[in-house]
Amino acid sequence: MTTQAVALPSTPPTVSRRQAWLRGARELLLHAVLQDRVLSRFYPGVMHFMLFWGVSIQILGTIVNLLQYPLFVPFTIPWPKGGWYLGFELVMDIAGGMILVGVLMAALRRLSFRPKFLVNRWEDWAALVLLAVIAVLGFLTEAFRMSSVDPAWRAWSPIGNATAVWLGLTGPVGQPVHDWLIAGHVVVSLGLVALMPFTKMRHLFVGPLNILVRPERRNGELSTIEDIENTEKLGVANATEFTSPSLVSFDACVQCGRCESVCPATISGMPYNPRTLIHDLQVNAHATFGQKPGEELKPILGETIAKETPWMCTTCGHCLAVCPLFIDPVSAVVDLRRYMTLTTGEVPGAVGEALTNIERRGNPWGMEKAQRAPWVSELGVRVLQPGDETDVLLFVGCAYAYDARSQKAGRELAVLLQRAGVDFAVLGQAEGCCGETARRLGHEYLFQTTAQENLATFAGVKFNRMATACAHCYNTLKNEYPHFGAEFEVVHHTELLAELVQAGKLKGFTPAADGKTLTLHDSCYLGRYNGLYREPRQVLDAVAGVKRTEMPRSQAEGFCCGGGGGQMWMETDPNTRINKRRFEEATKQAGADVIVTACPYCLIMFDDAIRTGGASERVAVKDIAEVLTERQPG
Ligand code: SF4
Ligand code: SF4
Secondary structure, three states, rough: OOOOOOOOOOOOOOOOHHHHHHHHHHHHHHHHHHHOHHHHHHHHHHHHHHHHHHHHHHHHHHHHHHHHOOOOOOOOOOOOOHHHHHHHHHHHHHHHHHHHHHHHHHHHHOOOOOOOOOOHHHHHHHHHHHHHHHHHHHHHHHHHHHHHHHHOOHOOOHHHHHHHHHHHOOOOHHHHHHHHHHHHHHHHHHHHHHHHHOOHHHHHHHHHHHHHHHHOOOOOOOOOOHHHOOOOOOOOOEEHEEEHHHHHHHHOOOOOHHHHHHOOHHHHOOOOOHHHHHHHHHHHHHHHHHHOOOOOOOOOOOOOEOOOOOHHHHOHHHHHHHHHOOOOOOHHHHHHHHHHHHHHHOOOHHHHHHHHHHHHHHOOOOOOOHHHOOHHHOOOOEEEOOOEEEEEEEEEEHHHOHHHHHHHHHHHHHHHHOOOOOOOEEEEEHHOOOOOOHHHHHHHHHHHHHHHHHHHHHOOEEEEEEEHHHHHEHHHHHHOOOOOOHOOOEEEEEHHHHHHHHHOOOOOOOOOOOOOEEOOOOOOOOOOOOOHHHHHHHHOOOOOOEEEEEEOOHHHHHOOOOOOHHHHOOOOOOHHOHHHHHHHHHHHHHHHHEEEEOOHHHHHHHHHHHHHOOOOOEEEEHHHHHHHOOOOOO
């Protein structure tokens, strides 16, 4: 047995300076130079590749050209010469062509098949027009140089040469024009450089900077307010209260709309949009930092951003996953929520109720501890006392303990573990809420208190690893508790079940012969934040004859159920419900009769969609554990 060493004081992970440098270099190479995220979408990826590499090569080539003259440094670099020069000419020529192709692709996308999330602003067109003019002037300059000098290597500058031929330029007549073209080329290029800080082109510098300075946290981990008892500023009221990396990130946004295109709140029609949120924060920050000393700082909430806005995000993380510049709307939303929850108290009624329930009763349902998980005593599950030992400590979580629908799923999980002979136990009434809901609703103080109480309880028992069936508890225990000193292994029930199936400890499933089609809904906190896509599918596929289908949006592209980020506790407009949209995707597009979940929040959200949609007769939602016990005779 392993005794768990749990230190209560906050212990942020430390890395050496060398590790930090190496990490920074790797991140820059992968995301800024190779641009893996930009290239993840074909058309805009190729378009950006053309523009980025075309412009970068041209800038580098221009620097090389300038170093041929003693302009800025007291020496010249006599390179490139001979064969190198021919190669240099060819590369510069191709780079100019790449800029033109990129500009053409961008213009076509904006004019002809513009995705609805792509906004057209003056600065987008200014950048494209200037880039096109620079490239065209460059080719014209080259064409007139060809006609004046008529070098033997003309073929090494194919586009410049073709331009000269196309214009019918011959002989030295072009020299004066050539000089004017060079001057024009330089002026327009300097104009572009001068415009950079005032347009989205600044992302050329701010983007890599944001990649370098973004906080190093685990996936799915929110920032911690350190020494919260003595901290005066709780949350963010105005731009000066954001951290410097946050401000850099707002400035890096290019308004590409990728976040908007995947945001479940936006797609479902809520008046919320992560692109607009970041844009508004950027505008507010510029205005705030431009204020005169002594002026009252511009508030964000109620002025730049409506007070209701931050409550619409489900914290599903899809925006973070697709943003090519690693901008984090979730952290911004939580910072704003923290201000409302901890400083002004202006929170929606349902949010206040859930938080009060956690404070007073230790769970967002507001139920008595005595009502916890009746299945524990029914099934004779061992309840640990201080000093007791077990192999697997099952962290039940509030949903499986108090929500009537989820209790059924919790029961089936316990049945499976008993059948598989797993040495497991629970903490019973000593288990508290993991604090996930409180944290995402902005109540950092309540989260830290509950986390510390739980860690003290964990320290009193011995276990080898902790298992939980809730994706939210899983993420919090695995990714957020380590900041407070937790050092134990956490597994999700789908991982544990997959392991038991593979080891042959869960077997004898009766083949599925009911002809029903199953589809697995990927919980955001399980998949997107923790990469668990394979395990739940392995478990389902262990039942012979199961007809399993995928929804159009699954795995990394999965669409939220609408319950995360505290949304489960909020009143939402029936016309913009995310769970309804996802339910229709599962049934109408994937043709599923059974929606399988691996998280109680998803289970509850689908259950709600089925009941409110009057579909109980034809569709069912089941936790993955329920699917297994149904097909395993007791
Ligand atoms: S936050 Fe990222 S994904 Fe969203 S618009 Fe800005 S750059 Fe694009
Ligand atoms: S976390 Fe999800 S709901 Fe929130 S802004 Fe991002 S994509 Fe939208």
